[in-house]
Amino acid sequence: MGVLITPSMIGQVVISGLLAGSLYAMVALGLGLIFGVMRVLNVAHGPLLMMGAYTTFWLFQWIGFNPYLSLLVSMPLLFLVGVALQRFLVRRVVDAPELSSLLLTFGVSIALVNLAQLAFTSDLRAVEYLTGSFVVGPFALSKPRLATCGFAIAITLGAFVFLRSTRLGKAIRAVSQSREVAQVCGIDVQRIHLITFGLGSALAAAGGSLVAVMVAIQPEMGQVYTFKSFLVIVLGGAGNYPGALLGGLLLGLVEQLASLFLTSQVNEAVAYVLLVVVLLIRPTGLLKGRV
Amino acid sequence: MTMTSWKRLAPVALAGVVFASVPLPAAAQTPIKIGASMSVTGTYAKPGTYQKQGYDVCIDELNAKGGLLGRKVELVIYDDQSTPATAVRLYEKLITEDKVDAVMGPYSSAVSEAVANVTEKYKKVMVAPLAATTSIFKKGRKYIFMVITPAENYLDGLIDMAAKRGLKTVAIINEDTLFPKASASGTAEAAKKKGMQVVLQEAYPKGNTDFSALLVKIKAANPDVIAAGTYFDDAVAITRQMKELNVNPKMFGLTVGGDLPEFYDLLKQNAEYVYGSTQWDESLPYPGQKEFLAAYKAKFKGQEPSYHTAAGYAGCLIYAEAVKKAGTLDADKVRDQLLKMEIRTAFGDYKIEPDGFQIAHKMVMLQWQDGKRIVVWPDDLSNGKPRYPTPEWSKR
Numbered sequence: 001m002g003v004l005i006t007p008s009m010i011g012q013v014v015i016s017g018l019l020a021g022s023l024y025a026m027v028a029l030g031l032g033l034i035f036g037v038m039r040v041l042n043v044a045h046g047p048l049l050m051m052g053a054y055t056t057f058w059l060f061q062w063i064g065f066n067p068y069l070s071l072l073v074s075m076p077l078l079f080l081v082g083v084a085l086q087r088f089l090v091r092r093v094v095d096a097p098e099l100s101s102l103l104l105t106f107g108v109s110i111a112l113v114n115l116a117q118l119a120f121t122s123d124l125r126a127v128e129y130l131t132g133s134f135v136v137g138p139f140a141l142s143k144p145r146l147a148t149c150g151f152a153i154a155i156t157l158g159a160f161v162f163l164r165s166t167r168l169g170k171a172i173r174a175v176s177q178s179r180e181v182a183q184v185c186g187i188d189v190q191r192i193h194l195i196t197f198g199l200g201s202a203l204a205a206a207g208g209s210l211v212a213v214m215v216a217i218q219p220e221m222g223q224v225y226t227f228k229s230f231l232v233i234v235l236g237g238a239g240n241y242p243g244a245l246l247g248g249l250l251l252g253l254v255e256q257l258a259s260l261f262l263t264s265q266v267n268e269a270v271a272y273v274l275l276v277v278v279l280l281i282r283p284t285g286l287l288k289g290r291v
Numbered sequence: 292m293t294m295t296s297w298k299r300l301a302p303v304a305l306a307g308v309v310f311a312s313v314p315l316p317a318a319a320q321t322p323i324k325i326g327a328s329m330s331v332t333g334t335y336a337k338p339g340t341y342q343k344q345g346y347d348v349c350i351d352e353l354n355a356k357g358g359l360l361g362r363k364v365e366l367v368i369y370d371d372q373s374t375p376a377t378a379v380r381l382y383e384k385l386i387t388e389d390k391v392d393a394v395m396g397p398y399s400s401a402v403s404e405a406v407a408n409v410t411e412k413y414k415k416v417m418v419a420p421l422a423a424t425t426s427i428f429k430k431g432r433k434y435i436f437m438v439i440t441p442a443e444n445y446l447d448g449l450i451d452m453a454a455k456r457g458l459k460t461v462a463i464i465n466e467d468t469l470f471p472k473a474s475a476s477g478t479a480e481a482a483k484k485k486g487m488q489v490v491l492q493e494a495y496p497k498g499n500t501d502f503s504a505l506l507v508k509i510k511a512a513n514p515d516v517i518a519a520g521t522y523f524d525d526a527v528a529i530t531r532q533m534k535e536l537n538v539n540p541k542m543f544g545l546t547v548g549g550d551l552p553e554f555y556d557l558l559k560q561n562a563e564y565v566y567g568s569t570q571w572d573e574s575l576p577y578p579g580q581k582e583f584l585a586a587y588k589a590k591f592k593g594q595e596p597s598y599h600t601a602a603g604y605a606g607c608l609i610y611a612e613a614v615k616k617a618g619t620l621d622a623d624k625v626r627d628q629l630l631k632m633e634i635r636t637a638f639g640d641y642k643i644e645p646d647g648f649q650i651a652h653k654m655v656m657l658q659w660q661d662g663k664r665i666v667v668w669p670d671d672l673s674n675g676k677p678r679y680p681t682p683e684w685s686k687r
Binding site (some may be wrong): 003004005006009012013016017020069117122123124125126128132133135140142143144145214215216218219220255256257258259260263264265267268286 | 331332334336337368396467490491493494495496498499500501502503504505507508511512523524527528532534535536537553557558559561684
C-alpha cells in the first residue's frame with residue numbers, strides 16, 4: 001500500500017519544511033532572545049503568539065484589516081504586553097533559580113489561555129484571506145505559507161540587523177554576554193530587560209499574525225509553538241541567535257521528511273530524537289557560544 | 292405578633308398545612324439531578340457545546356411537561372476540557388460528591404470510553420449519545436447505551452456513492468484517536484467490499500496542523516476518493532492544504548467537521564463540493580423534529596443546531612422515556628426498559644442489541660452546495676443530487 005517516493009515529492013516536502021521552518025525560526029528567536037539575556041524560559045511564549053493571532057483575527061473581522069499589515073498592530077501591542085509582564089512579574093524571578101521563572105511563566109501561560117477562552121470563547125476562528133498556491137513545475141507553492149515565510153525571514157533578518165548594528169541591539173547582546181560588565185559600562189540593565197521581553201513577545205506576536213492566515217485560531221493554539229521553540233533554541237544553541245534560524249529550518253525539514261518517509265504520527269518523535277542526538281554529540285547546540 | 296404580619300403569613304402557613312397532607316407536587320420535591328461532563332473548552336469544544344445545548348433543550352421540555360416521575364429535572368454539567376482524564380475525575384465527583392440521580396454521556400468516543408469505567412463501577416445508567424465507537428460497547432459493560440450510528444459506518448455513504456459512479460481507488464486518512472481510527476478502518480472495509488482499492492491509509496497525531504507531507508503522498512497515489520476521519524480543526528486544515536497543494540480527488544468526504552455550519556463559515560467557497568457525513572439533518576422527516584427545532588431556535592437565538600445537538604436531545608429523551616416506563620430511577624429497571632425499547636425521535640430510530648450497541652439509527656451524507664448542506668445520500672432521505680465530480684481547485 002506504500003507510495004513510491006519520487007524526487008519531486010521530496011522537493012515538494014523540502015519546500016513545505018523550509019516554509020514552516022522559517023516561521024519556527026522567527027518565533028524561537030523571540031524565546032531565545034529572552035532566555036539569552038535573562039536566563040528566563042518563557043513558557044507563555046506560545047500564548048503570546050496566540051494573542052498575536054487574535055489581534056489579526058479581530059482586526060480582519062471588524063474592519064477587514066489586511067492580515068499582513070496587522071503585524072504593525074500586533075507586534076507593538078504585544079511588545080507592550082511583554083514590557084508589562086516583565087515590569088510587574090518576570091522581573092521578580094530573573095535572578096531566582098530557573099524553576100521559579102518556569103513556574104511563573106507557566107502560570108502566566110494558563111492565565112492567558114483562560115482569559116482568551118473567556119474573552120473570545122473557544123470557537124475556532126479563521127482569517128480566510130489568502131488561499132491556494134502558485135504551481136511551478138511539479139511543485140505547488142502555497143500562497144499563505146509563502147507570504148508567511150517571506151515576512152518571517154524579513155522580520156528575523158531585521159532582528160539580526162537590529163541586534164548587530166544598533167546601539168540598543170549591541171547593549172542587549174552585551175547584557176546577554178555579561179550583565180555585570182554591561183552594568184559597569186553604564187548600560188541600564190533593567191531597561192534592557194524590559195525591551196528584551198517586549199521584543200521577544202513582539203516576535204511571538206508576529207508568528208501569531210502570520211499563522212492566523214494558515215491555521216484555525218483558538219485559545220490553545222499557542223502551546224505547540226512553545227514546545228517547538230524550545231526544541232529550536234536547544235537545537236541551535238541556547239543564546240545563539242543565528243542558531244535559532246538554523247534550528248528552525250532544521251525542525252521544519254525534519255518534521256516534513258519524517259512524515260513523508262515514515263508517517264505523520266512519528267514526526268514529533270523524530271524531532272525529539274534529533275534533539276537527543278544533537279545534545280549527545282554537541283551539548284551546546286549546533287552553533288555554540290553566544291553572539 | 293401584629294394583625295398585619297399574620298395576614299401576610301397566613302397563606303404561607305396554610306400552604307404548609309396543605310403540603311404536609313397531600314402528596315408533594317413537582318416543585319416542592321428535590322429535583323432529579325442529571326450529571327454530565329462536557330467538552331466546553333479544548334479541541335472538542337465546538338461539538339461538545341452543541342451537545343450540551345441538546346441536553347438543555349431536552350431538560351426544558353421535560354420540565355415544561357411536568358418533570359420526570361413528578362419531579363423537576365436539573366442538569367449538573369462540568370467542563371472536561373476535552374480530556375478523558377479530567378472527565379473521569381468529574382464523573383467520580385458527580386456520582387460521589389454531588390450525588391446526582393443519573394448521568395448522561397460526555398462528548399466523543401474517547402471521553403465516553405474513559406468515563407464508562409466510572410459509571411459501570413457505580414452502576415449508573417449512562418445513555419451516551421455521542422459515543423460512536425463499537426469497541427466501547429463490546430467490553431461486557433452493562434450500563435452504557437448507544438444512540439448514534441457507529442464510527443465504522445460514517446462514510447458508508449461516500450463509498451457507496453463512489454462505487455456506484457465506478458470509482459476505483461480511495462485514500463483514507465484519520466486523526467490517531469479512537470473514533471477517527473474506527474471510522475477509517477470501517478471505511479477501508481466498506482471500500483474493499485465494494486471492490487475499491489485502498490491506495491493509502493495513514494493516521495496523523497491529534498493537534499497536527501501541517502498536512503503537507505501527507506497530502507504530497509496522497510497526491511502521488513492519485514486516488515479517486517479521499518476519505519478523512521476527522522474532528523473539526525483538522526478537517527479545516529486538510530481542506531485548505533488540499534487547495535494549497537492542488538490535490539484534486541473526484542470526491543472528498545469527512546466524518547466530523549464537514550457537516551458543521553462553521554466549516555463553511557471558516558472556509559467559505561472552499562467548502563463547496565466537500566462531502567460531510569452526519570447522523571442527522573434538520574430537513575429529515577422525523578417525528579418531533581419541528582417541535583425540537585422550534586424549541587432550539589427560541590432558546591439559542593441566531594444559532595443552528597448540529598447533529599450533536601439532536602443526538603444529545605434525543606439521548607436525554609430516550610433516558611427519560613425509559614425512566615417513565617420503569618416508573619423509577621433504579622438503574623437495573625431503567626436498563627431493562629432501554630434494552631427493549633424501540634423509539635423514533637427527532638434524531639431518528641433507536642433500538643439496541645443486548646450489549647447496548649445501536650442497530651437502528653441511520654447516517655446521511657451531505658454535500659456543501661452554494662453554501663447549503665444538501666442531503667445527497669441515501670436516496671430515500673435526500674433532498675438533492677450530489678454535484679459530481681468535484682472540479683479541480685483552479686476551476687471552482
